[in-house]
Amino acid sequence: MIIKDAVCPFCGCLCDDIEVTVDDGKIVAVDNACTLGNHKFLGDHRLPGPIRRDGDTWKDIRYDEAVEYAVDMLLEADRPLLYGWSGTHGEAQCVGVHMAELLRGVIDNTSSVCHGPSILAIQEVGHPGCTLGQVKNRADLLIYWGCNPIDAHPRHLSRYTRYADGFFLENAFRDRKVIVVDVRKTETTNLADEFVQIQPGADYAVLSALRAIARGKGDALPRTVGGVPREQLVRIVDLCKKAKFGAVYFGLGLTMTRGKYKNIRNAIELVDELSRHTKFTISAMRGHYNVYGSNEVNTWMTGYPFGIDFSRGIAFYNPGETTAVDILARKECDACLIVASDPGAHFPRACIKHLADIPVVQIDPYANATTAFCDVQIPVAVTGIDAEGTAYRMDGVPIRTRKVLSTGYPSDEEILGRIYARIQEVRQP
Amino acid sequence: MKFLMNTGRTVNQGASVENKRSAAYNDETGTCFMHLFDMMELGVDDRENVRVTSPFGEVVLMVVSDEHLKPGTIFVPYGPYANHIIDGETHSTGMPDFKSTEVTIEPTDEARKSVYDLMADLGGLPYDH
Ligand code: SF4
Numbered sequence: 272m273i274i275k276d277a278v279c280p281f282c283g284c285l286c287d288d289i290e291v292t293v294d295d296g297k298i299v300a301v302d303n304a305c306t307l308g309n310h311k312f313l314g315d316h317r318l319p320g321p322i323r324r325d326g327d328t329w330k331d332i333r334y335d336e337a338v339e340y341a342v343d344m345l346l347e348a349d350r351p352l353l354y355g356w357s358g359t360h361g362e363a364q365c366v367g368v369h370m371a372e373l374l375r376g377v378i379d380n381t382s383s384v385c386h387g388p389s390i391l392a393i394q395e396v397g398h399p400g401c402t403l404g405q406v407k408n409r410a411d412l413l414i415y416w417g418c419n420p421i422d423a424h425p426r427h428l429s430r431y432t433r434y435a436d437g438f439f440l441e442n443a444f445r446d447r448k449v450i451v452v453d454v455r456k457t458e459t460t461n462l463a464d465e466f467v468q469i470q471p472g473a474d475y476a477v478l479s480a481l482r483a484i485a486r487g488k489g490d491a492l493p494r495t496v497g498g499v500p501r502e503q504l505v506r507i508v509d510l511c512k513k514a515k516f517g518a519v520y521f522g523l524g525l526t527m528t529r530g531k532y533k534n535i536r537n538a539i540e541l542v543d544e545l546s547r548h549t550k551f552t553i554s555a556m557r558g559h560y561n562v563y564g565s566n567e568v569n570t571w572m573t574g575y576p577f578g579i580d581f582s583r584g585i586a587f588y589n590p591g592e593t594t595a596v597d598i599l600a601r602k603e604c605d606a607c608l609i610v611a612s613d614p615g616a617h618f619p620r621a622c623i624k625h626l627a628d629i630p631v632v633q634i635d636p637y638a639n640a641t642t643a644f645c646d647v648q649i650p651v652a653v654t655g656i657d658a659e660g661t662a663y664r665m666d667g668v669p670i671r672t673r674k675v676l677s678t679g680y681p682s683d684e685e686i687l688g689r690i691y692a693r694i695q696e697v698r699q700p
Numbered sequence: 701m702k703f704l705m706n707t708g709r710t711v712n713q714g715a716s717v718e719n720k721r722s723a724a725y726n727d728e729t730g731t732c733f734m735h736l737f738d739m740m741e742l743g744v745d746d747r748e749n750v751r752v753t754s755p756f757g758e759v760v761l762m763v764v765s766d767e768h769l770k771p772g773t774i775f776v777p778y779g780p781y782a783n784h785i786i787d788g789e790t791h792s793t794g795m796p797d798f799k800s801t802e803v804t805i806e807p808t809d810e811a812r813k814s815v816y817d818l819m820a821d822l823g824g825l826p827y828d829h
Contacts, residue, residue, distance in 0.1 A: 329827055329829070383794040384795055384796070387795055388793055388794075419708065421711070422709055422711040423711075425711065457768065468770075471704055471773060472800055523798070527796075527799040527800075528800055529800055531791070531795055532793060577794075590794040591791070591792030591794050596794060597790055597794060600788030615780070615819065616778075616783070616815070617778060619796050620783060620785070620788075623783075623822050624823070638721070638829075642826075643819035643824025643826045644819070644823075644824045
């Protein structure tokens with residue numbers, strides 16, 4: 272059986288043109304997806320059933336027992352942390368928020384360690400963004416800043432920018448200019464018309480220099496800024512001003528370096544400046560396929576996009592205090608529920624050390640680095656493969672992922688729903 | 701020698717990220733990419749091991765030359781190895797300094813640990829079935 276227009280549940284491009292061939296209950300071929308998408312669809316290594324740590328060994332347990340363990344752990348905790356959420360569907364994320372509120376816990380998603388700083392900047396100065404369709408059909412100038420789409424979002428260039436046809440561009444490949452700004456050469460910088468190599472940590476200075484030039488104050492600049500010659504900066508501002516429609520995409524190269532959210536704020540203000548001359552937009556290259564969705568779900572339910580603390584009985588938000596890395600590094604939480612993410616591999620060591628000291632339940636289809644720190648892991652269906660649900664593309668467009676296969680694994684929503692129902696029985700009898 | 705450590709995604713890291721037991725994931729995230737000139741100065745060849753030390757810990761990585769890097773900087777794909785030596789401090793933003801940790805590097809004969817060994821060192825119990 273061939274399923275057309277399946278949705279790839281890997282990166283924020285959320286490609287919805289994937290063709291999946293299913294034979295005898297297994298995916299045997301995948302068309303249109305990139306290497307990352309292919310691996311996701313064709314991957315096996317699923318955890319067969321729930322497991323529980325018993326001293327120095329792992330024991331297979333039933334789903335009922337695993338759910339019971341999670342319920343008891345969460346009810347007994349004074350300050351539970353509910354973390355992850357970017358690799359699951361919106362319906363499951365909703366249950367998570369309800370659960371955090373009832374438990375008076377903290378709920379945070381992986382954006383606190385990816386584009387959380389971008390959201391902080393947007394909260395300060397707004398977001399002049401647009402959909403990927405606008406960029407595909409109109410943009411004649413692209414700037415990729417601190418990101419490497421060839422490696423992290425492989426089809427971004429072919430579906431929306433460098434290699435995509437555009438309705439309002441006669442010869443899109445020839446008419447589109449691509450500028451890449453990075454501290455190192457990558458596969459992406461190789462296909463840029465203009466590569467700007469900056470010194471590590473110099474993003475803020477280079478953005479400020481571009482703003483100064485755009486304002487006509489370029490003469491005040493030194494000969495090089497952040498390792499970039501002034502002439503190149505002037506050339507770039509020229510290209511930007513001449514463009515009919517410019518689009519900036521930025522990645523973790525801006526959010527994780529020195530300056531963090533202030534870098535993004537500066538980039539947004541540059542776009543603001545350029546928009547006085549022509550049309551310019553800016554957007555984040557969101558990583559996980561539904562990390563944008565977890566920000567959306569949290570925001571419409573609590574008013575805040577991530578790092579929400581319900582210990583006061585109301586939603587409280589203070590990144591740096593109520594975010595997962597800080598709570599773990601301060602050894603503050605006394606239980607952790609991890610859903611659809613792998614902090615064991617992606618958090619600094621001090622955080623993981625605390626995970627080893629407290630009860631942890633993970634809901635995830637695969638055994639991963641976090642499994643080592645779990646008391647119980649509950650495997651679930653993979654959204655977009657054997658479960659369906661809503662996800663938000665990197666430009667905020669919601670797309671319903673499809674179920675291409677039945678495996679018998681419960682979905683995240685089902686498992687979380689069962690845990691939540693039991694917690695309700697105790698807390699809201 | 702002192703270096704500035706940068707971390708980031710690579711296509712190999714992404715393709716193997718769902719299978720952290722695999723040799724591919726262990727090799728990719730356990731690699732430190734470095735400019736050839738720096739390697740010559742350190743006296744190490746491709747695929748030899750180096751000890752990378754930050755104020756927050758140390759870890760043994762495999763070194764691979766990469767002429768695209770600026771001398772004085774190294775690149776380590778996202779994963780447990782890099783995180784072993786990154787601080788949990790976020791300067792009130794929620795975001796650690798994933799891209800700007802200062803490290804010292806020296807050659808070593810010590811073997812590189814697996815992802816699972818790193819987890820076991822921190823008190824975890826790797827699941828290996
Ligand atoms: S670009 Fe992203 S969404 Fe599209 S196929 Fe590749 S991994 Fe999947």
